Amino acid sequence: MWPRKRLDFGWMDISAVRLAFVFRWNRTRALNQLLNEWPADGHTVPAMSVRSGLHLILGQLDWPEGSEVLMSAMTIPDMARIVRHHGYVPVPVDLDLDTAAPTLESLKQATTQRTRGLIVAHLFGTRIDLSHILSFAAERDIAVLEDCAQAFVGPDWKGTPGCLASMFSFGTIKTSTALGGAMLTIRDPELAVATIQAHDNWPVQDRVSYGFRIARAVLTKILSYRPLFAVFRLCCRILRRDYDHTLNNFVRGFPGDDLIRQIERQPGTPLLVLLRRRIRRFDATHFARRVKLGERLRDTAHTTLGLLGHRGDNHTFWIFPILAQRPRELISRLRREGFDATRGESMEIVTAPEDRSDTAPVIRTAFDRIVYLPLYADMPEEVVDRLGRVVCEAESQNG
Numbered sequence: 001m002w003p004r005k006r007l008d009f010g011w012m013d014i015s016a017v018r019l020a021f022v023f024r025w026n027r028t029r030a031l032n033q034l035l036n037e038w039p040a041d042g043h044t045v046p047a048m049s050v051r052s053g054l055h056l057i058l059g060q061l062d063w064p065e066g067s068e069v070l071m072s073a074m075t076i077p078d079m080a081r082i083v084r085h086h087g088y089v090p091v092p093v094d095l096d097l098d099t100a101a102p103t104l105e106s107l108k109q110a111t112t113q114r115t116r117g118l119i120v121a122h123l124f125g126t127r128i129d130l131s132h133i134l135s136f137a138a139e140r141d142i143a144v145l146e147d148c149a150q151a152f153v154g155p156d157w158k159g160t161p162g163c164l165a166s167m168f169s170f171g172t173i174k175t176s177t178a179l180g181g182a183m184l185t186i187r188d189p190e191l192a193v194a195t196i197q198a199h200d201n202w203p204v205q206d207r208v209s210y211g212f213r214i215a216r217a218v219l220t221k222i223l224s225y226r227p228l229f230a231v232f233r234l235c236c237r238i239l240r241r242d243y244d245h246t247l248n249n250f251v252r253g254f255p256g257d258d259l260i261r262q263i264e265r266q267p268g269t270p271l272l273v274l275l276r277r278r279i280r281r282f283d284a285t286h287f288a289r290r291v292k293l294g295e296r297l298r299d300t301a302h303t304t305l306g307l308l309g310h311r312g313d314n315h316t317f318w319i320f321p322i323l324a325q326r327p328r329e330l331i332s333r334l335r336r337e338g339f340d341a342t343r344g345e346s347m348e349i350v351t352a353p354e355d356r357s358d359t360a361p362v363i364r365t366a367f368d369r370i371v372y373l374p375l376y377a378d379m380p381e382e383v384v385d386r387l388g389r390v391v392c393e394a395e396s397q398n399g
């Protein structure tokens with residue numbers, strides 16, 4: 001079976017970070033070396049995660065209590081939780097199913113007198129051209145925060161100028177993962193100073209928990225080699241565990257409650273070291289291969305299948321979502337054919353405020369039909385072609 005995902009790090013990355021655990025490297029030096037790899041149009045703050053970064057930045061913006069923050073409707077649940085934690089109201093913005101970009105129409109509909117911010121997420125590996133959205137926001141004095149967690153394409157692109165901040169994630173399941181970590185670019189000097197000061201007062205992430213994170217990721221990566229993946233599924237069956245659920249839980253960054261306490265941490269030295277390594281040694285060839293496979297699958301499938309975001313700008317196929325007619329049937333069929341597709345549990349649709357009509361009906365309706373196909377650079381082209389054939393055949397029969 002081809003597992004849903006193979007974590008994007010190499011064994012050499014692990015040996016490199018091991019050294020940082022053994023020798024207590026100087027943190028300031030590690031930080032400066034990392035900053036040298038990321039010259040951006042603004043101030044850079046390496047953070048422990050994008051969630052930490054969002055929490056940090058929102059903490060420095062003194063918008064009135066109850067201010068509204070527009071959000072790309074599909075994102076990870078914690079992002080809306082963090083907005084609520086700061087006393088603001090998340091308002092979902094609908095997405096265009098073809099491009100996965102927020103629609104201007106929905107932005108207009110969702111905006112009120114109380115709107116102060118917009119968190120726009122580049123989803124699935126696409127990168128939205130934000131020019132229309134930025135001019136819309138500028139006219140209404142709305143600050144735009146750019147969530148680039150799924151959109152890292154190497155160190156040459158560091159976000160869209162015009163956004164107040166851009167946030168890149170190096171979390172476990174992301175491109176070029178450092179098993180945590182994020183790079184924030186902040187383009188307002190005053191906000192940057194406040195942010196850096198507040199960040200310096202946070203405790204530093206402890207080595208032990210980062211060590212456990214690495215151990216878990218290593219195990220997950222080992223399981224993604226096909227023979228071992230078979231053993232893993234067998235064990236889950238014996239233990240009567242749903243392997244899908246087990247796997248989804250395994251790579252979750254901050255499990256359990258008490259999110260804010262867990263994310264209020266500065267990155268530790270080993271994480272800074274690994275972040276620098278991942279950015280400095282970004283493997284453009286490996287990455288280009290993923291893009292090529294994604295395009296290949298898209299081109300074979302787009303006439304038969306409902307794809308999600310396939311017409312997005314600059315698509316790099318971090319994940320490959322489709323809109324299935326009957327998701328459960330399709331997933332079982334794919335598993336029988338040797339492909340581990342999943343409905344995923346990591347993203348959700350932001351709930352609309354209670355007193356208001358839903359401003360994201362399109363993506364909310366589509367959401368239950370989403371199935372993620374396995375696709376990564378290590379898959380041979382023939383396998384991707386076979387995946388395309390199997391999905392198209394199954395969907396034409398289900399339709």
Ligand SMILES: *Cc1c(COP(=O)(O)O)cnc(C)c1O
Pocket residue numbers: 048049050051052075076079121147149150168169170171181182253
């Ligand atoms: C992964 C992800 C995040 C969170 O990134 P962390 O660095 O793990 O906090 C935020 N938004 C989106 C859309 C993501 O995919």
